[in-house]
Amino acid sequence: MAEVKNKQVILKEYVSAGLPKESDMAVVTTTTKLKLPEGSGGVLVKNLYLSCDPYMRSRMTKHDSASYVDPFNPGEPISGFGVAKVLESGDAKFKQGDLVWGMIGWEEYSLITSIQYLFKIPTTDVPLSYYTGILGMPGMTAYAGFYEICSPKKGETVFVSAASGAVGQLVGQFAKLAGCYVVGSAGSEDKVDLLKNKFGFDGAFNYKEEPNLDAALKRYFPEGIDIYFENVGGKMLDAVLLNMKIGGRISVCGMISQYNLVQPEGVQNLMYLVSKQLRMEGFLVTKYFPLYGKFLELVLPHIKEGKIIYVEDVVEGLENAPSALLGLFAGRNVGKQVVVVSRE
Amino acid sequence: MAEVKNKQVILKEYVSAGLPKESDMAVVTTTTKLKLPEGSGGVLVKNLYLSCDPYMRSRMTKHDSASYVDPFNPGEPISGFGVAKVLESGDAKFKQGDLVWGMIGWEEYSLITSIQYLFKIPTTDVPLSYYTGILGMPGMTAYAGFYEICSPKKGETVFVSAASGAVGQLVGQFAKLAGCYVVGSAGSEDKVDLLKNKFGFDGAFNYKEEPNLDAALKRYFPEGIDIYFENVGGKMLDAVLLNMKIGGRISVCGMISQYNLVQPEGVQNLMYLVSKQLRMEGFLVTKYFPLYGKFLELVLPHIKEGKIIYVEDVVEGLENAPSALLGLFAGRNVGKQVVVVSRE
Known part of the structure; x- marks a missing residue:
């Protein structure tokens, strides 16, 4: 043996x-x-x-x-x-x-x-x-959180935080395939460059260089955000809540900015859930694993044709x-x- | 003239x-x-x-x-x-x-x-x-926020804050009619008494007398909360997030504890949206006014038969x-x- x-x-x-x-x-x-x-x-x-x-x-x-x-x-x-x-x-x-x-x-x-x-x-x-x-857990996460939770419609505006990560880069590309306008945030110029020039985001910004996240979002979304794919939490979520459109949807995938804090940052703008009639939904990808076959059918051809970059x-x-x-x-x-x- | x-x-x-x-x-x-x-x-x-x-x-x-x-x-x-x-x-x-x-x-x-x-x-x-x-805007609010947003199922556990108010008292009674277990919070002994002895809540507590809201909720919901009808926000919401069951729903009707604050209290436990796969949805009742006829059909007979108290x-x-x-x-x-x- x-x-x-x-x-x-x-x-x-x-x-x-x-x-x-x-x-x-x-x-x-x-x-x-x-x-x-x-x-x-x-x-x-x-x-x-x-x-x-x-x-x-x-x-x-x-x-x-x-x-x-x-x-x-x-x-x-x-x-x-x-x-x-x-x-x-x-x-x-x-x-x-x-x-x-x-x-x-x-x-x-x-x-x-x-x-x-x-x-x-x-x-x-x-x-x-x-x-x-892209073809495993993070890919299924992007798929479930974007398509299943947010039901995107052509022409809607989408914001993705931590957008150059495994999940974010795919959400952005799904958003483009769905006919949406998509902007991402990331934490370095290299990542912002990737988002704009490799993944085809319509816009991207380095959150570390923005003294005012609310102002940054207003610059990219003068009419507001229909869909937010939430990966970071804290101050970013507060700024996003200020900029959601009425009837918007927030898919809560994670809150990486909070994981290493002794006490999480408090989110103050939740009252906008009411006034803007927002839906905010957290999810775990395992629930959606039965859709894996359907997911592969969608995403494999796009990878082979170079329409999705990874x-x-x-x-x-x-x-x-x-x-x-x-x-x-x-x-x-x-x-x-x-x-x-x-x-x- | x-x-x-x-x-x-x-x-x-x-x-x-x-x-x-x-x-x-x-x-x-x-x-x-x-x-x-x-x-x-x-x-x-x-x-x-x-x-x-x-x-x-x-x-x-x-x-x-x-x-x-x-x-x-x-x-x-x-x-x-x-x-x-x-x-x-x-x-x-x-x-x-x-x-x-x-x-x-x-x-x-x-x-x-x-x-x-x-x-x-x-x-x-x-x-x-x-x-x-009960037969006007607050009644429609209770109806839409409970039935339309939360899709209650028989046997589920329901928590209502500001439960003796116009909306809360009705949500609690809807919950009983739907076969749910329902507990409410309010701010005085008189109100708690009303909830338990007049509106038929399974339990009620005075939040002002509870040094630890998390412990109070654990007392009434040892197995957790399926549905939270949110009227108050702030610390109560944080305590509720700790006690929601997996797959729970939060209908956000209002956040009265926050309306007169210069700066809203921060809510820290939002990461539970992910880990417990929660849906949190805000709403304005006007969207549901087209259901007014259906609502009256449900609620008028109950009032006449004394099954709903107001x-x-x-x-x-x-x-x-x-x-x-x-x-x-x-x-x-x-x-x-x-x-x-x-x-x-």
């Missing part, structure tokens, strides 16, 4: 509040047997690509698991979405050699016992790493995964943050 | 922030001709009952009229919902002697030029003043209207605040 080295990224202990540090995680090397346990209905995989996502911050803090995704277990490998290759399968849906995406460990080899959210990758004529992003920020090696993850909260990544564990 | 005295309540000047004072209004006596102007398509009415409603606070402040109801005009009579009798009509929909409800002036006689939201009162076997409340706080005389209005913000009223201008 083959026993191999298995490098892992573990969470050393829970992070209570504030920005996590690299020293909160450790890269360790263990050994593992490359064999499914007797009678297991799970899948043994070799991990290829890992996805770094903002929601992972919440899993680093001990919290009431009933209210959200479970926290990580200190001393055990971190887990997240990723792409892997099946080495051995105890379930008829998967066979050796299949490429899959879903929840895997931050390690070289994982035994996946919960295969409910494990998807077989149907084609490989797009880069495999795309299944950590930018990744790729880091090599599991040992660099902790700093890549923390880079999300400092806004260091340009595009979707991916970590390569192995290129097969 | 008869010329009569016409007592009026006028707004002297705009109130910028803070609690309005009685001296911000004045009761004056003018004269008016009891004759429709030549060619007018409006309606001349004698006013009977006035409705005091929290939303009127926003009309006392100069603001961008595009975003909400227009502000009042200083020096002119305040306007609001009320019940009146038609003296002369320039529109075929109304004739002399008809009883109507809709937007009227705080005065003895009004010329109504905009009759879009003027409704003919079909029956008079319930008290006429009910058409300022409590009014009735003040006599237009000269007492300013203090009655301000009483809303001090929580002085017990039940729907009505002002009698004339009993026909």
